[in-house]
Amino acid sequence: MTAIDGLPPLREVIRDHDLVAKKQLGQNFLLDLNLTAKIARAAGDLAGHDILEVGPGPGGLTRGLLAEGARKVLAIEKDPRCMAALGEIARHYPGRLEVINGDALDVDISQHLRAPYKIAANLPYNVGTELLVRWLTPKEWPPQWDSLTLMFQREVAERIVAQPGDKHYGRLAILAQWRAQARIVMSLPPEAFTPAPKVHSAVVHLKALPAPRYSADPAILSRVVAAGFNQRRKMLRASLKSVAPDIEAKLEAAGIAPTERAERITIEGFCKLARVIAEG
Ligand code: SAM
Numbered sequence: 001m002t003a004i005d006g007l008p009p010l011r012e013v014i015r016d017h018d019l020v021a022k023k024q025l026g027q028n029f030l031l032d033l034n035l036t037a038k039i040a041r042a043a044g045d046l047a048g049h050d051i052l053e054v055g056p057g058p059g060g061l062t063r064g065l066l067a068e069g070a071r072k073v074l075a076i077e078k079d080p081r082c083m084a085a086l087g088e089i090a091r092h093y094p095g096r097l098e099v100i101n102g103d104a105l106d107v108d109i110s111q112h113l114r115a116p117y118k119i120a121a122n123l124p125y126n127v128g129t130e131l132l133v134r135w136l137t138p139k140e141w142p143p144q145w146d147s148l149t150l151m152f153q154r155e156v157a158e159r160i161v162a163q164p165g166d167k168h169y170g171r172l173a174i175l176a177q178w179r180a181q182a183r184i185v186m187s188l189p190p191e192a193f194t195p196a197p198k199v200h201s202a203v204v205h206l207k208a209l210p211a212p213r214y215s216a217d218p219a220i221l222s223r224v225v226a227a228g229f230n231q232r233r234k235m236l237r238a239s240l241k242s243v244a245p246d247i248e249a250k251l252e253a254a255g256i257a258p259t260e261r262a263e264r265i266t267i268e269g270f271c272k273l274a275r276v277i278a279e280g
Pocket residue numbers: 025026027028029030031054055056057058059060061076077078079102103104105121122123124125127
């Protein structure tokens with residue numbers, strides 16, 4: 001029995017359900033329920049909120065979210081071996097945990113959760129960035145979610161919060177920070193996980209802004225940023241040549257020297273350039 005919820009400790013759950021971690025599913029489990037409760041608290045006030053959790057595994061973070069007062073958790077897990085353990089948690093919290101055995105990339109969650117919901121996950125490394133990009137690029141803004149609290153490899157976390165001039169600054173930083181406030185709220189060493197991964201991890205908290213920081217057409221902005229960082233060592237007048245005619249004049253109209261490189265341009269600068277390009 002554990003103090004947090006009276007359910008068995010996670011080591012017992014893993015042993016009883018024979019949940020030997022599978023590398024191809026990105027399985028590095030958190031077994032310390034004090035730690036998972038801390039991650040749940042980093043998601044903010046959970047009372048009255050629905051939560052999406054991707055990849056609950058044996059349910060450590062799921063239990064943290066429920067113990068911290070989430071109204072409802074929708075947990076999507078690909079590995080069918082985890083279903084029995086998650087079923088035990090669902091019985092312990094009647095009506096508050098819905099489990100889907102499936103691929104998070106395929107499930108339409110809008111039918112299961114009340115917006116604005118929160119997303120919290122210790123993400124499988126192989127689909128983590130793809131899910132983040134999807135959550136950051138909905139058809140309309142503000143999105144259905146209000147905050148994302150996500151565990152990543154430390155290097156990915158640094159790419160999300162990077163500032164102009166940082167070595168990690170690039171597409172992900174601009175995508176994340178254009179319409180959300182992003183910060184690293186926790187760092188974890190490999191030993192926090194079972195089995196221990198090779199790299200350090202970090203939890204990033206992203207809060208959706210009601211509107212983008214600076215106006216820009218999302219498709220044009222995405223094109224400009226992709227072209228700029230695809231050849232990040234090149235000057236913008238060369239890397240953006242294929243994006244629009246007369247790119248030197250457009251860069252100048254946006255207040256950006258054509259000899260600059262993408263890694264030094266602020267989000268405001270990229271948005272201004274996207275607006276100049278939109279004017280034609
Ligand atoms: N949340 C658990 C924890 O913190 O201990 C497990 C985290 S583990 C890093 C990632 C989990 O995501 C695994 O349980 C894995 O089976 C699951 N997973 C991997 N790919 C998935 C996908 N495409 N959709 C849903 N779950 C997935």
